[in-house]
Amino acid sequence: MKQPVQSRQLTLDRIRAATPSAAKDASQLAESYATLPRTYIRRGSLSAPVRIELMIQRLREYDAEVVECAPAELPDAITTQLAASGRHQFVTPPGTPNEWMITSAWKITGLEWTIDHDLAIDEIEKAEGVVTAATCGIADSGTIVLHHTSTEGRRVLTLLPDWYLCVLRASQIVETLPEYFSLCQQPPALATYISGPSATADIEMTRIKGVHGPRILVVIVVRDDK
């Protein structure tokens, strides 16, 4: 058995020997990288209403449920969705905005809720639903981006519950994936890109919604653009 340090050096030596044309230093490397062609579409061309409409259409194509509401209607919209979900136990991240009025809304409708202050895994597993915010929406592919901030929750929170309600503001929706990446000047340490509910096509390429992640994805698009 080779020593670990030797294997590292051996591998790097082999790579260096195989790549004689490699950049000699960091600045040469950056220069060479800067010349790579990027003629693909970076910025979208749709107007805001069309862009938001596209996002909603894409989400629906993934079998996500989408509802729209004005900013002032958000607490009501959340309450309506919670009531319609047929579920009773919910979790929510520690940074959930007060103006969502989840606490009062849930008390009124008689639902149980827990805030994730370091909940144990089996407590999250007991929850039937979860409500979070998001970082960004990408209309072209109907993708919801989570950077797992305090309003979006740690990764497991949006994974174990079977029903996931995501609140996305219209002003967070970009048209293309490159537009999202241009917003990431400081890349996140954690990110999850969600495009529809968990799914599989492993048996005869038949798409089945809901394997291990949430089976139901509901998105409230808050029309803060109007």
Added chain:
Amino acid sequence: MTHAGSERVSLDPRFAPPFPQAALIMLRNPQLRKNVGHAIDVIQAKRGKLVVEKIDWQELRSAASEIRFHALDNLGAYLEQFEARCTAAGGHVHWATDAAEARQIILDLLRQENATEVIKIKTMTSAEIQLNSFLQSAGVSVFETDLAEIILQLGDEDPSHIVVPALHINRSQVRVIFARTMGLKNLSDDPKELTNAARTYLRQKFLTVPTAISGANFLVAETGTVSVVESEGNGRMCLTLPRTLISLVGIEKVLPHFQDLEVMLQLLARSATGERMNPYTSLWSGVTPGDGPQNFHVVLLDNGRSRILAKDKERQTLKCIRCAACMNTCPVYRQTGGHAYGSVYPGPIGAILTPQLMQMKYAQTLPYASSLCGACYEVCPVKINIPEVLLELRSQVVNQERRQAGRFFDLMYLGLRIANLIFATAWGFHAAQRMGRIGLRFFTRKDGWIHALPSLGAKWTQTRDLRGLPKQTFHQWWAERAKGSK
């Protein structure tokens, strides 16, 4: 019995039969061909629609190809950068020169954790190093969590595709496997019910097994980020619930910058499953306090890759992002399915990757498992010129073979040497043409075709007819024409 009632072909290139022999076994299995054909039709139809709608598809391909080439040209610098950033973020990076070393590193890490069970996300790299059987024999129980991988593991089947590894198995075969191994007598063959059975079967494992193994789709040098692209959520389970996570990754998978993902992610899902984006993409760098595994290891695997890197024409093989578009479009794969390739990497990419990762002597027939139609090159999202590499590998096979002792009087090589002499001079060539015309006249039928030749020539006429030689060669016609015009 679940091998679709057919003979099994080893996916270890050292023991697998030559491709033509293995292909014949598959071609005689109508159920397998039906299953593969159906799955391919569905993927191709979906992919076609989504590629057409992407108006900058060719520009994305060009960017992806150049990014991958640049990353490979500077692989040493980018791997060191990845290692530094991943380590700074609390991860541990290990280097393995070959399969045996990678297996041992992983086993040692598991022993440190006193792990007796491990959950796994689908990774072809672990199949390449035959990790599961190694861990099982060392006393660690391995639980695959991707639906297709569960079907294969419980049914004791082999993968036949790199994205949908169980596409050769149909729903009623899945039902039989699940009913037997999960003790579910009343299970129907409804894919929804079968999927639910898998969900229930795995839920407790996800919540209790503290150690997971994954592969990775991309590493990012700039940020030390690792990325896993998936559909079911089993990946997210393995990436977030356990205490310890080990990611086994080929050294070629590194991208220079975080932003490069904007190109790769637009190409990958469309090429692989015909979706605009796969349901879940996870990105993480090192360890995040309070979220996910607090003990994170990356095992960087060479296992022949640096050898491929050293060769000009072959280097492009390493650009591969494992989308499987090449096998979905390949007329050969469509007929034979994946097992005929005798490797965990089937299809056109397997035909060039396997002989290079292994010593050529174990996979000599794979470079010939292609009609060189070029469809694979056309669909490849990172523009790997697979036919070019196939031809290069064929020439290596021939060069190796003709030097072998005992090959001197081999009819083919003898014939080629004679041909070499004949074609070296104009008079030799003309004389051969004249003799050929006289000789072939006996076999040419009235319709102008040769339907049967004796001895060596039969190898051609067994499968196709040969047009008889014309009465006049082009040279003769040209000379006469010149005379006539004077």
